[in-house]
Amino acid sequence: MEIPIPSLPILVSFLLSAFILAKLTRKSSRRNLPPGPRKLPLIGNLHNLIGSVPHRALHQLSQKHGPLMHLQLGEVPTVIVSSADAAKEVMKTHDVKFASRHPILAAEIMSYGYTSITFSPYGDYWSQLRKICTAELLSTKRVQSFSSLRERVYSDLMKWIASMEGSPLNLSEKLYWSTYSFTTTAALGKVTEGREPLLPIFLEGVELAAGFDIAELYPSVKLFRILSGVRRRLLLIREKADEILESIVQEHRDRAAVFNDREEEEEEDLLDVLLKFQDAGQQIPLTNDNIKAVLMDMLGGGSETSATMMNWAMAEMMKNPAILKKAQDEVRLVFDGKGYVEESRIDELKYLKSVVKETLRMHPPGTLLLRKCSENCEINEYEIAAETQIIVNIWAINRDPKYWENGDCFEPERFLDSSVDFRGNHMEYIPFGAGRRICPGMNFGLANLQLPLAMLLYHFDWKLAAPEIDMTEAFGITTKIKNDLFLVPLLKRPFSLPK
Numbered sequence: 001m002e003i004p005i006p007s008l009p010i011l012v013s014f015l016l017s018a019f020i021l022a023k024l025t026r027k028s029s030r031r032n033l034p035p036g037p038r039k040l041p042l043i044g045n046l047h048n049l050i051g052s053v054p055h056r057a058l059h060q061l062s063q064k065h066g067p068l069m070h071l072q073l074g075e076v077p078t079v080i081v082s083s084a085d086a087a088k089e090v091m092k093t094h095d096v097k098f099a100s101r102h103p104i105l106a107a108e109i110m111s112y113g114y115t116s117i118t119f120s121p122y123g124d125y126w127s128q129l130r131k132i133c134t135a136e137l138l139s140t141k142r143v144q145s146f147s148s149l150r151e152r153v154y155s156d157l158m159k160w161i162a163s164m165e166g167s168p169l170n171l172s173e174k175l176y177w178s179t180y181s182f183t184t185t186a187a188l189g190k191v192t193e194g195r196e197p198l199l200p201i202f203l204e205g206v207e208l209a210a211g212f213d214i215a216e217l218y219p220s221v222k223l224f225r226i227l228s229g230v231r232r233r234l235l236l237i238r239e240k241a242d243e244i245l246e247s248i249v250q251e252h253r254d255r256a257a258v259f260n261d262r263e264e265e266e267e268e269d270l271l272d273v274l275l276k277f278q279d280a281g282q283q284i285p286l287t288n289d290n291i292k293a294v295l296m297d298m299l300g301g302g303s304e305t306s307a308t309m310m311n312w313a314m315a316e317m318m319k320n321p322a323i324l325k326k327a328q329d330e331v332r333l334v335f336d337g338k339g340y341v342e343e344s345r346i347d348e349l350k351y352l353k354s355v356v357k358e359t360l361r362m363h364p365p366g367t368l369l370l371r372k373c374s375e376n377c378e379i380n381e382y383e384i385a386a387e388t389q390i391i392v393n394i395w396a397i398n399r400d401p402k403y404w405e406n407g408d409c410f411e412p413e414r415f416l417d418s419s420v421d422f423r424g425n426h427m428e429y430i431p432f433g434a435g436r437r438i439c440p441g442m443n444f445g446l447a448n449l450q451l452p453l454a455m456l457l458y459h460f461d462w463k464l465a466a467p468e469i470d471m472t473e474a475f476g477i478t479t480k481i482k483n484d485l486f487l488v489p490l491l492k493r494p495f496s497l498p499k
């Protein structure tokens with residue numbers, strides 16, 4: 001199909017009227033907006049984002065215009081938050097006004113109409129899900145209940161790596177698969193036939209969610225929705241994922257009907273827990289679609305983030321051999337008596353925990369955090385109108401020179417004797433966000449990260465497969481390392497099985 005090209009006079013008069021309209025609207029609604037770069041007619045500040053990954057481009061702009069900066073992204077008014085103090089205003093002082101997320105198409109479709117925990121608007125439904133999530137799905141007890149599954153999945157990975165001794169391997173790919181395998185089993189139970197295709201489907205959705213879709217930048221232009229095609233593709237992906245998830249829900253229901261005696265059952269998975277809540281009845285009843293939306297939260301939160309972090313941690317240690325050695329010495333000192341890594345003793349690895357904290361500081365998987373302003377609000381004397389999109393630049397805040405000396409350098413030592421934590425109490429360090437919508441999967445994510453990292457360091461020495469390590473960041477919903485990490489493993493601690 002050919003897209004009709006409008007004649008020149010029509011195009012010129014359209015641009016002219018849009019420009020005049022933009023001027024008029026600006027005059028009639030002159031407000032004390034946060035400062036920002038000059039806006040061009042029609043595109044606003046979109047041109048300011050070209051040439052770099054968004055968190056870096058936004059950081060550069062904010063250095064000139066300030067920690068609260070106003071941008072016009074197509075038709076969407078946006079405020080960028082780039083300092084700990086400004087983030088405190090948004091996520092603590094005025095938390096309720098900023099406790100919903102800006103709507104995006106991928107979220108609408110993949111979360112069954114904004115009904116997941118991540119994307120449901122702030123209110124009673126979100127509150128109900130959030131309670132189930134913190135008290136049951138992702139509680140410390142639940143995280144511990146998956147300890148033997150975690151040890152199993154990652155021991156299998158170590159055995160496979162040992163079989164590759166001396167040869168280059170794509171560590172990134174393997175880490176993504178293992179993390180995904182762990183998370184799907186924890187969420188949905190044993191991986192049975194027909195369930196494996198969820199990963200490629202899921203990854204396709206994640207990839208589509210990462211782009212700037214023209215239809216979202218110009219919500220009033222209906223034609224863009226038809227032309228962009230993203231909605232159609234997302235609906236197709238959701239349909240495929242839904243078919244698999246629906247069959248798994250049914251399988252769980254059938255199994256629950258057979259096993260009434262819970263003690264005889266295998267490990268309870270997250271779907272079992274959700275179905276129990278559904279059956280018990282809730283103030284706002286949970287539909288099957290609601291449950292599938294929450295499963296999307298768990299699969300998304302549980303796999304991408306931890307695997308991305310592991311990649312960055314390994315890449316940073318390969319770049320800094322002294323840090324790698326220090327972390328290895330520690331893990332070997334603690335576990336040499338046993339001959340294998342036990343999750344129950346991970347807390348003894350003080351240095352490794354600092355490596356993890358430093359990785360979260362420098363490479364938070366979610367570099368930009370999305371919220372929206374739900375009612376008119378004043379911050380630092382600037383007016384922020386209802387429905388403004390809010391983007392908190394976690395990446396920039398975590399490196400702010402006001403708080404972090406040598407913020408661009410990987411120095412785990414800075415956390416060894418520091419009381420700064422990532423639980424939303426120190427706004428200069430917010431890899432998990434802050435306020436009411438802070439990540440509820442923190443402990444789940446950390447467990448998924450610390451155990452495999454300790455195992456990789458305990459069993460193997462590592463060599464780079466290429467002359468240099470490439471730390472380029474990819475553009476995406478989580479900020480991954482752009483080029484997969486190829487390393488050569490040298491087995492130093494052969495496997496001895498737990499006695």
Ligand code: HEM
Nearest residue numbers: 117118297298301302305432433434437438439441444445
């Ligand atoms: C290293 C691992 C992880 C990091 C760095 C991380 C980071 C984040 C961030 C930055 C947010 C937004 C918080 C805000 O708006 O203030 C978030 C929200 C969320 N995360 Fe995580 N996350 C991780 C692991 C996980 C895991 C393992 C799960 C679940 C299995 C999970 C589930 C969620 C959910 C459900 C939300 C939405 C909370 C809400 O809107 O109320 N996350 N996460």
